Amino acid sequence: MKLQNATALVTGANRGIGRALVQALLDAGVQKVYATARDRNSLEALTVLDLARVIPLQVDxxxxxxxxxxxxxxxxxxxxINNAGVLSFGNILETTVETIHQQFDVNFYGTLNMARAFVPVLERNGGGAIVNLLTLVALASMPGLAAYNASKAAAWSMTQSLRASVADKNIAVYGIFPGAVDTDMLAGVDMAKTSPADIAMAVLQGIATDREDIFPDPMSTQLYAAWKQDHKAVEKQFATM
Ligand SMILES: NC(=O)c1ccc[n+]([C@@H]2O[C@H](COP(=O)([O-])OP(=O)(O)OC[C@H]3O[C@@H](n4cnc5c(N)ncnc54)[C@H](OP(=O)(O)O)[C@@H]3O)[C@@H](O)[C@H]2O)c1
Structure with missing residues (x-):
């Protein structure tokens, strides 16, 4: 889709990748961005970037x-752009059932709620695109993020079903599979990380060039290539991390 014709909505826009996406969308010349967050007050700094084009709205x-x-x-x-997400640490035997539910509530059901509510909106507007922020660890599980992996793998499956279900409505569906990104989500984890601004730019490039599965950073690009060659080797590598 042509970004200059877009009226976008970004969830989890108050910080991290969501905030960077709003900035990148403005830079790309979109008509308007609905920047959404659980706490509308947390969007104040973002709104002043462009009072005419950034519309703050609250949603959980x-x-x-x-x-x-x-x-x-x-x-x-x-x-x-379904960006909002949560990550919990813990293995599959010890993570509480409540935590597993919470990860699925946001990462799977929350994303699904948004898609279901907005497909009719996009349809009425002649079509458009839905972008789901997934993760590289949707492809192969990192056992220390057991609930997160599972919720995002489910969201990946849902993304594929959604793509097929809206194919006749002129709605494209993109899955984004980042590696480690330098946001609050991975604060305290010592590893190479890509900046949210670089991720946002790669996401918009992927949409503009109509790549359904977008690997927006060096880590995800390399590991996706390795996964295509030998997915068991990637599973074994992640198991040691
Ligand atoms: N950081 C990474 O390494 C990485 C890698 C791969 C994929 N991702 C994915 O990229 C997306 C953005 O991650 P990030 O790194 O920017 O994370 P982040 O800095 O932790 O921000 C998460 C955002 O999601 C919002 N959120 C959480 N629960 C919500 C709910 N129930 N309703 C609405 N908003 C909610 C948060 O709002 P509050 O401020 O109100 O909490 C916040 O705006 C996520 O889907 C994440 O899984 C991140």
């Missing part, structure tokens, strides 16, 4: 009523 993506209200507050969206 796990609340279907709020998501439904959001779809009425933003009726002109044609580019939905």
């Amino acid at each position: 993506i796990t609340d279907r009523n709020l998501v439904s209200q959001l779809s009425e507050q933003a009726p002109d969206v044609n580019l939905l």
Whole structure:
């Protein structure tokens, strides 16, 4: 899609990759960005970037009523970016069931809530695109992030189903599979990380060039190539991390 024609909506826009996506969308010349967050006050710094084009709205993506209200507050969206997500550390035997539910509530059901609410909006606007922020560890599990991996792998599967289900509605669906990114999510984890600004730029390039699966950084590009060659080798490598 042509970004200059886009009216975008970004979830989790107050910080991290979401905030960088709003900035990159403005730089790309979009018509308008609905920047959404659980706490509308946390969007103040972002709104002043461009008072005419950044519209702050509040939503918790796990609340279907709020998501439904959001779809009425933003009726002109044609580019939905499902960025909001949560990550918990812990292995599959010890992570509490409550934590596993919470990871799925946000990363899987929250993303699904948004997609279901906004497909009719995009359809009414003549089509557009839905972008789901997944992760490299959706492809192969990193055992120390057991609940996160599982929720994102489920979100990847949902992304594929969604793509097929909206194919006749002129709606493209993109999956984004970043490696480690330098945001609050991985604060305290000592490893090479890509900046959120570079991720945002790669995401928009991927959309502009219509690549369904977007690997937006060196780590994800290299590991995706290795995974295509020998997915068991990547699984074994991640198991040692
Ligand atoms: N950082 C990485 O290394 C990395 C790698 C691969 C993929 N990703 C994915 O990229 C996306 C953005 O991650 P990030 O690194 O920018 O994380 P982040 O800095 O931790 O930001 C997460 C964002 O999600 C929002 N959020 C959480 N739960 C929400 C809910 N129920 N409703 C609405 N918003 C909610 C947060 O809002 P609050 O401020 O209110 O908490 C925050 O804006 C996530 O989907 C993540 O899984 C990140």
